[in-house]
Amino acid sequence: MARALSVVGDRWTLLVVREAFLGTCRFDEFCHNVGAARHIIANRLAALVEADILQRVPLAPESRRQSYELTPKGRDLLPVVISLLQWGEKWAGPQLASPLRFLHEDGGTVTPELICDTCQSPTHPADLHPAFLPPASPA
Amino acid sequence: MARALSVVGDRWTLLVVREAFLGTCRFDEFCHNVGAARHIIANRLAALVEADILQRVPLAPESRRQSYELTPKGRDLLPVVISLLQWGEKWAGPQLASPLRFLHEDGGTVTPELICDTCQSPTHPADLHPAFLPPASPA
DNA sequence: CAGTATCCTCGAGGATACTG
């Protein structure tokens, strides 16, 4: 987890990732929507490309224009983003005018749950306790 | 989400919260396990108490000794911590000797899932798209 | 449009020592 945080653990990086989930893909859009200085955004985007969370896709052969898109590794951050989002909406102040949700194909909203691998049902955080598992022994 | 990140969005804070989930509750334990300078830990613990994520519980009447414990708001961060943990283990390098898991009462490990509120089944991040919902209209 | 360059400030955070 320390390593996960060393990649996405600063104020701007996760905001950039969230923007990418919202469909933002151009440099100036990131600058405008995230609201940080240009070289900060340039720096974060480069770091995220380096970390294989975003990838640059050229938009036209002879142009410098390009699109920043989430890689599979990046898309896998969605549960983190959604968990944080929901926690923020639940606890961090009065609800926003238009809360952000992620919708399934059938139009349903999505809720993050912690599913028990044994009983297959959603669990409550208070019912869980930490453990360090031994590495899976090769059979 | 920006507000959520303004509370827990720095390198140390989430590590402190994770420590708390692991059962750490004493000042010197946090210093040792998190590995940051003492005044940083003091600062983060105070901020987390201020944000109602941790609470101080006196251990003895005439002593300064106290225990830092997660509040309900703090315990609600578990999905964020677990999502980050799993993402880190999946993507951020070779697996650790003893991966950290959270266990349910029946001993089962727990997996973060995004459950569709309509079809009730786990979804894949690639099948989701963002939307800003209008605020619930009062009936 | 997609950056790079430059300047400047201030706060984060390490190291170390001290305190009731």
Added chain:
DNA sequence: CAGTATCCTCGAGGATACTG
């Protein structure tokens, strides 16, 4: 044990202007 105090450095990041 649970902090506070002090000193010091360096990098984060805002503002602004420039470039192909």
